[in-house]
Amino acid sequence: MTTFIKSVLVDLQKKQLNLEELIFILPSKRAGVFLKHHLSTLLDQPIFAPEIQSIEEFVEDLSGLKNIPNTDLIFKLYETYKNNTHSQDLEPFESFSKWAQILLQDFNEIDRYLIPQEQIFDYLSDIKELDHWSLEANQTELIKNHLKFWKHLKNYYAEYSESLIQSKQGYQGLIYREAAKGIENYIQLSQNKTHVFLGFNALNTAESEIIQSLLENNRAHIYWDIDKSFIDDPIHDAGWFTRQHRTQWNYFNTHPFNWTTSLYTEPKNIQAIGIPKLVGQAKYIGQLLEDLTKDETNLSNIAVVLGEEHLLLPVLNSIPEHITKLNVTMGLSLQFVPLASFFEQLLTLHKNNPEHFYYKDVIGLLSHPSIYPLFETKTSNISNELVAHIQKNNLVYISVNELETLSKSHKELITLLFQSWNNSPTLTLKQCSDLIFKMKEHLDTNKQHNALELEYLYRFNILFNQLSELNSKYDYLNSIDALQTIYRELLSSETLDFKGEPLEGLQIMGMLESRVLDFETVIISSVNEGILPSGKTNNSFIPFDVKIENKLPTFKDKDAVYTYHFYRLLQRAKNVYILYNTEIDALKGGEKSRFLTQLEIEGIHDVKHSIVSPEVPIIEKSLKQISKTPLVIEQLKTLAVKGFSPSSLTNYIRNPMDFYYEKVLGIKEFEEVEENIAANTLGSVIHNSLEDFYKPLEGAFLTIEHLQGFKSQIKPMVTKHFEDLYNKGGFSKGKNLIIFEIAQRYILNFLNLEIQSLKEGNEIKILSIEADEAIEIKIEELDFPIKIKGKVDRVDMCNGITRVIDYKSGKVSQNQVEIVDWEDITTDYKKYSKPFQILCYAYMMRQQNQIELPIEAGIISFKNLNGGFLKFGKKEKPGGRLKNQMITEETLDNFEIELKKLIAEICNPDTNFIEKELD
Template sequence: MSETLQHSFLHKIIDKLLGQKKPLHECTLVLPGKRPVVFIKKILLDKKYEGILPKFQTIDELISDISGLQQISGISLWLFAFEVFRKIDATEDLQSFLKWFPTLLKDWDDMLKFSKSDTQVLDFMFSDERIKNWGELLGEEKPHRRNLNFWKKMKVFLPALKKKLLQEDLATPGMIHENLKMRVENFTQNTSDRFLFCGFNAFTPIEQKLVKNLLQWDKAECFFQADEYYIDDKRQEAGKFLREYIHWKEFNESRPFNWIENHFSEPKNIQVFEVAGNIAQTKLLPHILEQLKTENSELSNTAIVLLDENLLPPTLESLQHLVKSLNITMGFPLKNLSFSVAMKKLFHLQKQLAKKDSAYYYGDILPLLEELPAHTQDTPIIQAFLEQLEERNLIYISKKLFYELLSKISYFSILIKPVDYYTYLSLLIEFCETCKRRQISDIDFENISRFEKAFISLKNQLSQYDFLLDITALEVLVNQMVSTDTIDFEGEPLSGLQLMGLLETRLLNFENVIMLSVNEGKLPLGRTYNTYLPFDVRRDFGMNTFLENDSIYAYHFYRLIQEARNVYLLFNGLTSGLNIGEKSRFITQIEMESKHPLQNFVMDSASTPLNQQLIQIRKTAQVMEKLEEWKHKISPSHLNTYLYNPLDFYLNQILNTRLPEELEEEISVRNFGNLVHYTLEHLYQSLLHKKLSKADLQKTKERVEEALEYIITEKLKHSSDYYKRGMNYIHKSVAARTLHRIIEKDLNDVEKGAELEIIALEQNICADFYLENTLHPKVHFNGFVDRIDRLNGHLRIIDYKSAKAGGLQIKPNPKKEDEEFLFDKKYKQEVQLVIYAHCALHSGLFADHQVQCGIWSFVSPEQGPKMLSILGNEFIDKSHLALPMKSVKSIILEILNADIDFIETPPNPSVI
């Protein structure tokens, strides 16, 4: 696009003004926003204009100047209003007030701007609620009764607030509009200024009156940017307001309606992309821009419009290596930066402390320790704290322990419950000051500075009142101050690629427009309008509804693309979570109502899974050295790991890697097993090497609860609070029941006359095993048995399991060789028990020639241990072991075979 076509609407305005005899400096250009000013100045410079510049004003600034009132908004207004409301209803606190006042304030401003009188609307709402209540029992809990009381209070409160504000020469935006009604006639008659209203689409009633009066006094001109496409078609919502303005009597032959053009019908390349995901849209930008750069290497006539501000970071990431010159008009939302997120989590922590000042939840603490700027001296303190959490699985941290572990951290004062929240504001200000003195990035410095400014401002404003402040109210106030704040980027607005929001595009034209998130709910916003006023009330009193707001967004959309030649519309087609995956109806309108052909593309991020290359580890010389060490201390669990996945065996036994311990909010199966296992060991320790009596076992049963507490706090290093609530309380109760049933099983055996003697607990048993292989003649087994006892003189090796006991049957399999039939992870318990039997019979620890080996499952503890059967025999001697030990031998030799690599077991072999 040539220089004269870029921002053609602004060029047309300037040409019109320069062609008139009236000096430009006597004009005031009234604009929807400040953004176009820099472009207007550039156009004047290009046209060699050497006179004094005109005055630039937004329409809000003009109305405020005419009214003579100072606008009050945000926190200042909220606190001022609450002071007034307390005199009407002294029972409501600030926290409750802040829940409804911001929404009511928007409604009140709309009443003042659009209706003839706000009192008429208030009277109507009160009367409407009275009618709904008529004939009903007026109980306090009735919803209609609550609504009636609400509007009854508003009839008193809002007039009182207006009166109090006017006494201070203060006003809300709505009050400024209302005040203008009384001043507009006098102003338009007496002003000597000449006003040029540029690019407006929708005026409020008082703005219309102001513009009309100025036109009547020949002190104003209006320049509209309209197109025949949506002006001539009465169904087209984009032209809703402009179609009304065309018929103003102030527009005539001598003062025509400027301008209606026919640019939308010109040929356009419109491409629509359905993309699977929000961020995925930004990944298409390099592809689109590469096409456009062939025509314009600087992309100065190109705008990327983000309808979702959260897409700014991924958009910048996609553009970082592609664009030399970039101007970002929209700011980066302050609420999305790391310090803002940390502050949000800090307030969440304080709210939890306000509810229950007894213990800290680890999930509230860890994010803060990770994200809050820390002093270098804080690092070892935080590390020690994290180690304690992992070692003791501290989900809930007592106040005492929290003080012991973290009291020396530099920002400890903001992590504890404050004396009062006015003092807490001072602590936050001090913390921000300290953080800014540390080595942090420029963005973090700006982020922290904005919060510091907000805290100081809030503290100063609160000092004027005597409100009782709680943490929730403080959080709402702080959020209000920073939620709409942004960090602006530096850039060159007159060249390069433009990155902006939709409202920043007003009055500007681009040859190439790329728009992201063109979804229903984003464009237009639809019925996402927070209000206490029903649709019919808003409509009947002339206030904007979602329909008028949709029309405003429709105009911005069509106006932006009406002069563009290349239009790229991207929308998220993924239906998940809050995403409806529906393209904007504006896209459908273009497709159905205009003559422009649309090119539709579906960009599916899903792809056919690649054939995964399984990890394969060669047995190098270094690996074989490790295996030589390993074969002298083979545990049954090592072989089971290999059967599950050879890669895990390599990681664990060769590389000695272990997964880090993770905090468990709910006790895992493994730790549940440990809890029962360790408690059994503790309980039976005093019963070793004696024939158990009924009295011994009765006393042991009575000690179960005491033993559980001991194991929890001393062995597992868990906090007792961990087991006092939720599922963990149930797990502890189940553990106690399991222990009782195991002891009861032993007690029942003794009561029936059996002789029971506990020989060892957690006993290490070892034995050599001869492989009859020249390279590896023998290996050495080394394992730990949970319990060894004698029942009626028979030696028993017992292993505790949280899982169910398997079949535990070993017999020849005609479909498999003897050396291979245990080569399956389903035989893991059999492999373990066979090795235990071998060690028991070959270690020399026991004189017995037979042994029983079994699994005692915590799933059904009352059944006692289930015994391994080899060839139909539960009493196993050395001859019985010959068959299963052939398979064990084969497993070991495969592991030691240098020619057989460690190959990862696929997650689902049937798929590969």
């Protein structure tokens, strides 16, 4: 394949031009490396290399101004803004910087397209005057300020551009405008220089005037790279700009428009492949490369062009191992580096200058991969200990003093992370720099292993040095919030550049980096609508109609730029793989690009379509089973001696695997910070409060005076138990305060229910409160003793009938304490767990001869107090009437049969623990 650059060099040789004296001007710096390479292949003797410049470098030399970073430009613009705005109307830097970026882009466009400043700024001001949204005859202060901004815009621009020119600095647009002004003078001073422009497409007005002036004065040659299929088609966007140049440039009235090719129509293997998700595309690229590169001889003729920059890391991780040579043109944006999220979290933590830190923020920082290794000691990791302390003590908010006390061995590091920064950007930058050097000390212990992490640190050190310099020079950053805004701005523009040999190996690049370069095999990712092309985006203060009127570029021009780059990649390629995302990701993806549809409609090439997806193995769903080994049986015997509780038995009924993990293996549930009071904590508070109230009344009759006395003590009693159970969580505000009030209301309503019952003439005697019960039972199939234990919430006597009562803080209805068939009580957790528990309590008390049958057993539900005492009952059939609500000897005998069967099953070595499917 003969590349475009090589074709240009061959033509220059034919014209017998002295290559050493030429100045080559290219769309990008990278193309210059390839130009030198192709030049070396055409020479048979050494020469001095010609001057090779990118268009930006050439224009910068022409203007005499130096391009400065975008962040510096924003600070300088704020200086101008301050000088031209009354102090009462002045916005703080953090809010200014959010719209200043858009304003700079508009200044840039206005200058690059050489729009007369007076004309466009007056025009904009007049439009906004006509456009304001108030229907009132007299303008409000808001509208006056809004219009004042547009009237001042011309002054901002004039003073800003003048101050930059005086300091020999500029943004890109200003540099282009000054270069266009000075082109005539340059031509006079460079009589012997010949310029070669190659590979250009979309030119702004300044570029167009500069190139035309050089052409008309015989100081230049221009080489377009356009195919006849595009330029001769009046509606094809790939030839949109080149058609304009051909018809509008005076130079082409007397000179031929050369360098149109007919390569696009040559046979090509074009495959359009739909793949779900971005990572799916990255993995498929790796698979394609595996197939295309059995040997590395053809690697340099393969290019992977990424439509989205954040696909870079997944693609790099998907490259086959045998590809050892590659060149990455696009840099990795610093915002995708792990350290970026660490400093973002740190700045967010400190920007409100809190006295106490929210536990999730603290845990997030302590567990971050960038800082976690610094807490390691010989025996443990202090970070883990701090997190465990927060969880154990239920600390929703924690102070820096408490953190320092708990981590004396790493107090300096904790101070760096959490000591107040007093909303001072200067202190913030110092602390961040100190943290970077702390991390470096740790990573230096194994430099070879930590090479990449050290490179990340180096780039972030540069970034914070830039911020420190800007802060000390301009002193506009008066808060951490303002600093964070500029930090994010720098982060999005700074990249971590890769080193590689551009002429060897696999080439990985973005769409713009592909300019002027040609490859036989091209893999293009993310060819989705909204990405390639990016579609209708308007990040500008200048309305669409004003842009059209002044011939400023709109989203349509941007689409045409990407159309050209896309088709130019296909122009000389023989194999093209176009990948697109079939799934909808956020606001983009799912719809293949119009470029693909256009390829199909053209009918020039046969585009092969396919949809691929990862191979998903069919995994047969099977329930887990655990066999009862001798060790498991021994553990079950130990449990049996200690005692099975009704809740542990219902846990087995619900799911035997849960019972196995919790009781046999002793695996506890992960202890998280209970940010909002959980239902079980609320239940425990109610139980414990009622125990403290009623326990002293055991053996006594309940009176209205007792209950009225309890009512006056509800708040201190509930407070005491919340403090005991909720540790340092706090319940004085938010949801916790509501739950605290609910607990008091539940107890108050319950006491009022008891008072009402007494007033109705019922006589209640308290027999026992929260009594610990335990019995031993003998099961024929088992040769070891079995113990059942539990705590009965309340046993009382109401009008001579003994009642066994279980409190429930959740909602329970009458049908949930009734059964039909005894066999179901140990198999259906959802329906019968509550009858099982209350019958367990009644059974234990009967075995200890603490009650005389018949009795009643049931539940009092605090969410259904109107239901009263919900008694256990036996039905003949579902939906039928209750046969009996009294618990008799027959009732407990029937229950005993099922209870023993259940325990025998649990302890049977031949019956596995089998997982249940939960609804």
